[in-house]
Amino acid sequence: MLLRLRFPQVQPRTSPQKETDFLSYGPEVTMRVPVAIVDYEAGNLTSVLNAIQYLGLQAVVTKDPKVIAHADRVIFPGVGAARASMNVLLASGLGKAVQDAVTARKPVLGICIGCQIILEHSEEDGGVDCLGIIKGKALKFHSEPGLKIPHMGWNQVEFAFPHPIFKGVEDASEFYFVHSYHPVLSNPVEAAAYTTYGKQRFASALYRDTLVATQFHLEKSGDVGLELLKNFCKWNGELC
Amino acid sequence: MLTKRVIVCLDVRDRKVTKGIKFESNVDVGDPVEMGAQYSRDGADELVFYDITASAEKRAIDIEMVKDIAKNVFIPFSVGGGVRNLEDMYDVLLAGAEKVSINSLAVLNPQIITDGAKAFGNQCMVLGLDAKFVGISEKFPSGYEVVIQGGRKPMGIDAVAWARRAEGLGIGEICLNSIDADGMREGYELSITELIANAVMVPVIASGGAGTPAHINTLFAKTHADAALVASMVHFGTYSIAQIKAEMALAGLPVRRVGVSK
Numbered sequence: 001m002l003l004r005l006r007f008p009q010v011q012p013r014t015s016p017q018k019e020t021d022f023l024s025y026g027p028e029v030t031m032r033v034p035v036a037i038v039d040y041e042a043g044n045l046t047s048v049l050n051a052i053q054y055l056g057l058q059a060v061v062t063k064d065p066k067v068i069a070h071a072d073r074v075i076f077p078g079v080g081a082a083r084a085s086m087n088v089l090l091a092s093g094l095g096k097a098v099q100d101a102v103t104a105r106k107p108v109l110g111i112c113i114g115c116q117i118i119l120e121h122s123e124e125d126g127g128v129d130c131l132g133i134i135k136g137k138a139l140k141f142h143s144e145p146g147l148k149i150p151h152m153g154w155n156q157v158e159f160a161f162p163h164p165i166f167k168g169v170e171d172a173s174e175f176y177f178v179h180s181y182h183p184v185l186s187n188p189v190e191a192a193a194y195t196t197y198g199k200q201r202f203a204s205a206l207y208r209d210t211l212v213a214t215q216f217h218l219e220k221s222g223d224v225g226l227e228l229l230k231n232f233c234k235w236n237g238e239l240c
Numbered sequence: 241m242l243t244k245r246v247i248v249c250l251d252v253r254d255r256k257v258t259k260g261i262k263f264e265s266n267v268d269v270g271d272p273v274e275m276g277a278q279y280s281r282d283g284a285d286e287l288v289f290y291d292i293t294a295s296a297e298k299r300a301i302d303i304e305m306v307k308d309i310a311k312n313v314f315i316p317f318s319v320g321g322g323v324r325n326l327e328d329m330y331d332v333l334l335a336g337a338e339k340v341s342i343n344s345l346a347v348l349n350p351q352i353i354t355d356g357a358k359a360f361g362n363q364c365m366v367l368g369l370d371a372k373f374v375g376i377s378e379k380f381p382s383g384y385e386v387v388i389q390g391g392r393k394p395m396g397i398d399a400v401a402w403a404r405r406a407e408g409l410g411i412g413e414i415c416l417n418s419i420d421a422d423g424m425r426e427g428y429e430l431s432i433t434e435l436i437a438n439a440v441m442v443p444v445i446a447s448g449g450a451g452t453p454a455h456i457n458t459l460f461a462k463t464h465a466d467a468a469l470v471a472s473m474v475h476f477g478t479y480s481i482a483q484i485k486a487e488m489a490l491a492g493l494p495v496r497r498v499g500v501s502k
Contacts, residue, residue, distance in 0.1 A: 046336045050311045080361075148441055150363050152413075153466070154243045154285055154496040174243060174496040176316060178338075178363050197242065220338065222280060222315050 035059035035233060036071035038098060038114075040078065040088045048077050048111070051219040051226060057233050065097035073233065074101045077219075078113035082138065082181075083125035085117055095131050102133055102211045107237045109165075110213030115206060116181055118213055124181050134208050135186035147198040150180040155195050157204050157216060163192045164239065165212055165231040173224045175216035177204075182215060210237035243496045244460050245285040245467035246484055247445060248474060250275060251292045252321075255305055258292070259472050269475045272305060277312040279474070282481040283498030287317040288341065288415070288469065294322025296389075301328065303335050310336025318366050329356055333364060341415060343368035344388040347395055347402070350409055357410030366445075367411040371399035371432050372419040384432045391419035399432060400439050407440045414440060415469065417447040425451025425472060428459045437464035445469055453479060453487035460493050 035052060037045050039061050052059040059075070060067065068074055076098055078085055089095030098118075101108050110118050116138035117130045123139050130138075141149050154174040159166050177195070182202040185191055192212060193205035204215045212232070218225035250257045250272055257275050258266040269275075276287050289309065291301045301322045309317060319332045320341025329340045340360075346353050346367055356365050372391060376383040384399035403414055416436050418429035428446045437444040446459050447469035456468045473479050481498070488495045 046310060046334070047314075050336060051314055054311065054314065148443060148466075150412075151242070152363055152443065153245055155241065220314060220316050222283070226314055 031070065033058075033060050033062075033067060033071045035073045035075060036068045037061045037075045037077065038068065038094055039063045040085060040092065040094050045077055047217075047219045048075055048229075051229055052233065055226060055230050055233070057230070063092060063094065065093045068094070068097040068101060071101070072106065073235075074098060074106060074108045075111065075232075076108060076114035076118075076213075077111040078117070080113055081125055082113065082117060082122035082128045082130065085113055086128050086130060089117070089131070099131060099133060102209065105210045105237055107232060107235050108211045109232050110206075110211070111219070112179060112215060112217055115213035115215045116183060118206070118211065119183060120186075122181060133211060134190055134206055134213075136190075136206075137184050138181040139184050140181050141197065141200060144198040144200075150178055151182075151197045152178045154221075155197060155204075155216075157193045157195055159193050160191045160203075160205075163205070163207055163212060164235050165228050166193075167227075167231050169224050169227050175204075175214070175218065175221040175225060177216045179215060207239075209239075241494045243285070243494045244465075244488065245445075245496075246456070246481060246488075247286040247288055247467050247469045248279045248284045248481070249288045249290065249447065249469050249471045250475075251290050251471070252302075252305070253291075253293050255302060257475065259475050273308045273312055275475075276309050276317065279481060280313045280315050283485055283496070284315065284481050285496055286315060286338075286467070287313060289317065289319050290341070291319070291321035297322075298324075300324065301332060303331050306332055306335035306337055320366070320368055326352070326355055326359055329360060329364075333360060339364050339366050339413070341366040341368050343370065346406065346411075347386060347388055347397070350405065353406055353409040353411050357412070362410045362412035362442075365411050366413045366415055367403075367406045368415050368417065369399060369403060369406075369436075370417045370419050373429075373432075382432065382435050384435075387419055391422075400435050403436045403440050407442055411442060413443045413445065415445040415447055417469075418449060421449030422447070423472070424449055427451065427455040428463075428465075428468070430459065430462050433459065433465050434463040437466075443467065453484045456484060457487060457491040457493065460488070461491070 118133040119136045120132040121137045156172045191203035192207045195204035206213045218228045256268045316338035318339035319337045371384040374385045382400040386395045386397040421429040433446045443466035445467040446465040450470045
């Protein structure tokens, strides 16, 4: 966990590996999994897993690139900082596994830091090169009088076009955000949704082929968030 | 536009939600997991669970309860009461809570704010600040003093000075509870809320005194609070979250709409 990396003296008494839903890693893994949640030690993955199970669907949390290779769908979540996340992604081979999943045209969902780390670069931690699956950068919000950073709370998400994961959800519904950096796309056509904070309008959902990523936490956004998650878990990767 | 949040507070004792007047004469009102899930479905923007006896009994928060809540609640929630150290914070966050709320621990050991913010990020750290009106004096320029243990123990610190200091130490949010207004259902204490909201840049949650939706509208009209905490007015069924949201929308406040999917 990133929490432990940032603060090594904190030793958890509740080990996440004891959770039955964490797939046993290892070379013997060959079974297909419907949804793999990528555990790259970037904060709490339990919420995403809980939400999928609440929907009556199956998922596993994994650190093993081979499990991701055998997954039908991949969720790339994360709460944390860009540099620590990238270090783990590069060292573990998980970054490449996510890129391979996109190349193989599997549905891939990035959430929060997972929506920034798919870009080429992040301004966080003095500047970090990221995966570069989508062209663009994660930049910090500009300061404005009275504007609080991080952007935390419920804000409207305006759909740029009817992406399949938005099905059944009203345009401009509120979703839950917690972030200080936001995506800036080189190619604005890759924005799936926009949100305005203060005077700053940013792409709050991105897409390219079978990859879709949300800056907001759909696992913490009540009914509309669960609807998006359900749509993703049923999505065949086609855009229309 | 960021919406004004309505946060439901659930005081938990022996795994039952309880509600008292001025921290005394509590009555049990239901199961925390069921109530949390129901408020989440009804459109609450956030939940706060306080294990109100953990602190007094010097025991850890009921982590199994936090895990059960996380399996049924898909909006942000924070947990407080009985957080003793960084390990307790870690357990609470790993169990699925979005934030940890600390109150007396922070007053007695302010360094824990910085340590927690460094380890988990300041967005995870909520300061519970209980303030009591004592009159303006040299020692209390705001007229409000920080108290702990449900108002029983005055700490000799000015409430606004403490809020500023906690912000400097890395707190991400302040939940300001007026001991004088708490449980009275006569409205939030606006003066201290506005003093603190103007003194810090982090979001301020007003707590204590909500009895009607009009109290919430008044809070947001007269202060710069970011969120309103409610408890008895919804626990006893007097008002629903939907009613509160509807009144807020009528007053022109930015609110998260409820039940717009499909």
